[in-house]
Amino acid sequence: MGELKIKDKQIVVPGEVLAEGMDYLPSAGTYRNENDILSNQIGLASVSGRVIKVIPLTGKYKPKRNDIVIGEVVNILMSGWIVDIGGPYSAMLTLKDASSSYIERGADLSQFYTYGDIIASEIVSVSKTKLIDLSMKGPGLKKLKGGRLIDVTSSKVPRIIGREGSMITMIKDSTKCRITVGQNGKVWISGNNVQDETKAVEAIMMVENESHSEGLTDKVKAFLEGK
């Protein structure tokens, strides 16, 4: 019979045996070696019925279709823009996906987006060799003007956003900052003054550093209220 060797939400490391026997099924972040299911990364073990997976606590962003990502324009080509979205692969924004209006080939593309511009965009395709295409067509997809950009571990993005956006809404309301969180772990923050922005950054870093601790929402709330 199968036996579970770990508890749900336990921190596990590569090579750690999560379950023995054939009753359990290996999912993301795990693999089977003969009779055992093992972790292949540092993360939180998650057991749902017979399925075991490991939610990573570290690592580079893995680009996925339909993800909203934040990036910086790093090059302008004839056919579009190269965007740095972090990690080993840069992404391409082509003329046809850059704007709802028609952009003529040969136009001065820097009028639309130029070096150093920060954009929120959607990944429309990822090839097997990790060629990434972006689109600016969709709600909330735009150039982000001013403000500052910080990096967080991409696997912690769901915690920063919170259940139905509760965490990020709390931080936005309290600091009066505009905040956009990219699935790639880049967070754009723009406030009325430096103090507000700094407070928002600190709150987000707090979520990142203590993402697995209990009562996180209350802690962040207390921090924002200056207690």
Added chain:
Amino acid sequence: MKFDTSYVTSLLNQDHRLDGRKPDEYREIKIETGVSKNAEGSARVSIGDTVVIAGVKLDVGTPFPDNPDEGSIIVGAELNPMASPEFELGPPNAQSIELARVVDRGIRESKAIDFKKLCITEGEKVWIVFIDIYAFNDDGNLQDAASLAALAALKDAKFPKLKDNKVVYGELTDKKLPLVREPVECTLGKINGKIIVDPNTKEEKALNARLTVAVTKEGTVCAIQKGGDYGLSIEEVDAMIDLAIRKTKDLRKLL
């Protein structure tokens, strides 16, 4: 990245820095000695997230013909890619050579080490002091970290035992190096007309000009290095030297 650079500049226009420091404020500095036991002296220095380790090794060599009764120092710096995504493997490049040479000049020109006391037999045998500085994490201002680490490692160092004019490694005497002065370096940056000390990496990318000033305990200047792509006015240079003299008084207390 270009975006960060413009953000740093716009913040500084309102007299704010990315990490909340005042323009003339250093990050937290920590100095720990004796971090590598096979070295005759060693030190780890961190300034904020910037970390360097310096080690001192002594060897016996022949003196230069023009200074037959003096030993010498050789300073090297290694910018290993471990420390920054921008460093690459390979022989020392201009950046690491400049780093080492500015540390070297601070020590040499202040006559920090009494070279005559490094003489074993005039014209034949003298001590050669190797100071090697390794960057472990670059978050800006490697220069001041390197200078502090070199000085702390020199202060920590002891002569090894000698037998038939050969070094017996692994056995140290109680005798310290003849360190008679302590030059301390302060690096300042100019961003859009504002002067700051101790720039971090994001600030370094936004620098228009940089000035490193080595200062003695007496408040005299013993080495200067101007860097960066833009010029400085004489008033700016004067203000920067004044600030360096002031800041090195605080840095000196940490040694």
Added chain:
Amino acid sequence: MAYTKRFDGRKFDEIREMEAKVGVIKSADGSAMFRMGKTIAIAAVRGPRNLHPRFLQNPEKGILRCNYDLMSFSVNERKRPGPSRRSQEVSLVTEKALLPALNLDDFPNSVVDVFVQILQADAGTRCAGINAASLALADAGVPMSDLICAVATGIIHKDKAVIDINKEEEDYEGGMADTPLAIMPHSGRITLLQMDGEASREEIKSAIEKTKEACMKIRDVQVNALKKKYGGIKDEI
């Protein structure tokens, strides 16, 4: 004269006191310090990241590159900075020791760079480096089937195996065959095996068995260090 008592008083199958810290280099994607007795190794991982020049790229999976070096003052007689024939060979065997545990299928055309610096050397530096690098790779979140544990054993021909030899033992006049070994603890597969010296086939087999047992203790230290960091406690070099 037979080697009947170890210079530092350890039992013949006893590994030196160990210490590990994860996350010691802030700007790296993963990093760790691993100490075995007086040997201290520091490893940093950068990547997966963009690989240049292009001809090195593999469109089917990411590649691993390792660089090992002794710091100039880590040894008694100053070592000139920069690569030596020895350090290049150790870099290569380190890479081959780590690679079997890694799964880089999801990172085509990219590279994972591992940098190892020996801060203080008292023999067994490549093994301490591999132990640190294994932690740094895990810290970087690179998918890996297991940690890698390494230790060097001295085989005294017609006598015994001495686990985790230090410099004094490496220089032992009676002669020991220095045998560094790395394994993936779960599968028991050997990923690094070198030997300098003379020993019989049986002696080598028995030494490998004993070395594997010692590796399990290394694994415990590695696992504790990882759990300590990801339990929220920060460390410095």
